[in-house]
Amino acid sequence: MKVLWLQSGGCGGCTQSLLCHEPRPLFDELRDAGIEFVWHPALSVESGDEALAVLAACASGERAFDVLCIEGAMLRGPNGTGRFHLMAGSGQPLTDWAQQLAARARWVFAIGSCSAYGGFSASTPGNPLEACGLQYDVDTPGGLLGPNFRSTAGLPVINLAGCPTHPGWIVDTLEKLAFDGLTEDDLDEVGRPLLYAEQLVHHGCPKNEFYEFKASAEKQGDLGCLMENLGCKGTQAHADCNTRAWNGAGSCLKGGFACIACTEPGFEAPGHAFQETPKLAGIPIGLPTDMPKAWFVALAALSKSATPKRVRDNAVEDHTVIRPSVKKAGK
Amino acid sequence: MTRIVLGPFNRVEGDLEISLEVAAGEVQAARVNSPLFRGFEQVLIGRAPEDALAIVPRICGICSVAQSAAAANALAQLAGVTPPPNGVLAARLVQATENLADHLTHFYLFFMPDFARPAYVDRRWHGEIARRFTAQTGSAVAPWLQARARLFNLTGFLAGRWPHTLAVQPGGSTKATTAAERIRLAALLREFRHFVEREVLGDALEAFAGIASLDGLNAWAEERASDFACFLRAAEDLGLHAIGQAEDRFLSFGAYDRFPAGMVAPDLTVNRLDPDKIAEDASHAWLLGDGPLPPAQGETRVHADKADAYTWCKAPRYAGQVVETGALARQLAAGHPLLRDLVSRHGGSVTARIVARMLEVALILPAMESWVRDLRPGEPFCVPAPLPESGSAFGLVEAARGSLGHWLSVKRGRIERYQIIAPTTWNFSPRDAQGLPGSLEQALVGLPAGAGAVPTIQHVVRSFDPCMVCTVH
DSSP: OOEEEEBBBBBBHHHHHTTTOOOOOOHHHHTTOOEEEEHHHTTTTTTTTTHHHHHHHHHSSOOSSSEEEEEEEEESSSSSSSHHHHOOOTTTTHHHHHHHHHHHEEEEESSSSHHHOOGGGOSSSOOOOOEOOOSEEEEEEEETTOTOOEEEEEEEOEEEOOSSSSSSHHHHHHHHHHHHHOOOGGGGGTTOOHHHOOOBTTTTTTHHHHHTTOOOOOOOTTTSTTTTOOOOOOTTTTSSSSSBBBTBBBOOOTTTTTOOOTTTTTTTTOOOOOSSEETTTTTTTTTTTTHHHHHHHHHHHHHHOOOOOHHHHHTTTSSSSSOOOOOOTTT | OOEEEESSSOHHHHHHHHEEEETTEEEEEEEOOBBBBBOHHHTTOOOOOOGGHHHHGOOOSSHHHHHHHHHHHHEEEEHHHOOHHHHHHHHHHHHHHHHHHHHIIIIIIIGGGGSSSSTTSSSHHHHHHHHHHHHTTTTTTHHHHHHHHHEEEEEEEHHHSSSOOEEETTTTSSSSOHHHHHHHHHHHHHHHHIIIIIIIIIHHHHHTTTSSHHHHHHHHHOOOOOOHHHHHHHHHHHTTTGGOOOOOEEEEOOOOOOOOOOOTTTTEEEOOOOGGEEEOOOOBBBBBOEEEEEEEEGGOOOOOOOOOOOOOOOOEETTTTTEESSHHHHHHTOOOHHHHHHHHHHHHHHHHHHHHHHHHHHHHHHHHHHHHHOOTTTSSOOOOOOOSSSEEEEEEEEEOOOEEEEEEEEEETTTEEEEEEEEHHHTOOOOTTTTTOHHHHHHTTTTTTTOOOOOOHHHHHTTTOHHHHHHHO
């Protein structure tokens, strides 16, 4: 399976993250699964005219490829010219290249939240960059390719949202495709593969005991749950970050900071400070997914009243000050 | 005179286009175009100041932590707080991890594949280099990716993940290392030391860092079986120690309390850094404004039809002069004898830049080992950093690629202005209002170009390890 990769209005971090693939080194993993890069801007030897020749051959249909991966937002401005990113050496807007290549691709992958939904480039008030995702303007189907776009294999753009994407989300989706194909049933309502988006970040959260008892962190570094005060959206964000380790052992929550829901359309402009929880009458506005407000309020009141001292005290420290007690055998 | 446009100039971070005027097979003039504009300085305006910690790492997927550190330093200055010792050590460890990964990713994935090109098939070193460094398939690629992924496991423990962490805060680190994690950190560093000593250098870190002259370096490389020795033999054969010179003025903001800040003059005297001497002009960028402005008063407003503009990049200058930044600048400011010898003999060069990165790998890794030893689980990693409603501040750090500065002002609790000068903004600057070309633009003049030319331009451009997404941001 041949993969062609382009980058535009983004930071390149999804490629950098991809190179962190574990346990096997990326190229070994992909090669043995029958997956190779036709061209990748950060990784291929072909430069300048050599690279343009590869891209032109792919765009004309002369050279076959399977998956078009695009990283970064599509910048249509100023005034529809695409001049915020003319692809080097070509004088053509990268958006033109994206459209021509997408028409030839069997599948199109939006790599990262910028390419999927627009991301930070689309978040300047008034969107002067005219930035968008490949097939979405934030959470509305549209974007560069339009709501009706289907790649030659018949699928809409597959949105590997995340800022950045986890290497496993990309590699597993490519391998799923090579192994037994993809259908629309494998995607959620905003085009994300269910293989990572059917979970919530909350699942497997290392702070689960603090969450259960609503024992909340009050300041940066506190061990407690980050939902009540510090802006955590793990109970609303779709991704498997706490069951699929980042960089061997990590996740945002394991790093002690809030999930900012970077896999969700529009995460970049939440309408409040990222590290603060907006509240109404003391109740967080963003409640856990699928939880009615009255239940949450009742449960929170009950669990707060039942919080063990250990959990309550540890929640506002950056290290464990009271260990779980050890029972003697037979007691 | 013919005009040649090189692009997409790949195996750099982001997109890059270089226009050359060529006569008699040599570059007469070069113009560097950073073709992507995203407008992060506008994205930040109107946000809560702490939001910078979530936004600025996303300027760059390869210098993400350095961007975080610059914002955190600026906000710490605004709040008037100093992180506790554990917080300083944790942030340093995360930034140094990124720094080492960047240096060696540049070496293995971006820089070395050009030496495997068919143009060099007659050189005696070509077979070995092609086997080791051919893009994606060379035998060195998989071991490097494995070592890199394992190195970044440090960030899994220290910062949740890489890139794009929120662990680096003005008051310290959100992640307090536990006693158990500290042991794992030490083990990961031992594993990485083993990789560097066995595969990259073929020698102890300390022995390599102790080399004090170009002659000593060449003697070290002779007959040594290691990836870096392999490069040095090819570089000597191609004369890369005397190619790629810019103005030989070097800027460093200083790093890790080990490499002091300074401005290095062409005669290698080191002068005190004065941040007030920094200014940027937009004379050749598709942006409004011409004359130089200090970054604390800087503006970034699009003017896409501007005549004579050829890039989205502004032209930063120090006291009106073109300066180069990066590992070479850092180590010259710190006075490393090997680099002083290299540059005093031949000027800043491709070889000097690559050697400087490798010296930093050898110098920083032992420092990281000592920082892990100094971590004190149970003592604080973070202090609160409440911000004033109004004020201004700046944060100056060294990213892998050189000096990175953030200048911000806050009014009524919101960001009023945010200006960023990144390392490659310095190195890949266009001409300024005086018409003075930037460092790369100077370094390319006189190089062979056109049909049949050897790929020297590829080496010189990548010797700066450009990060184009940072450059314009």
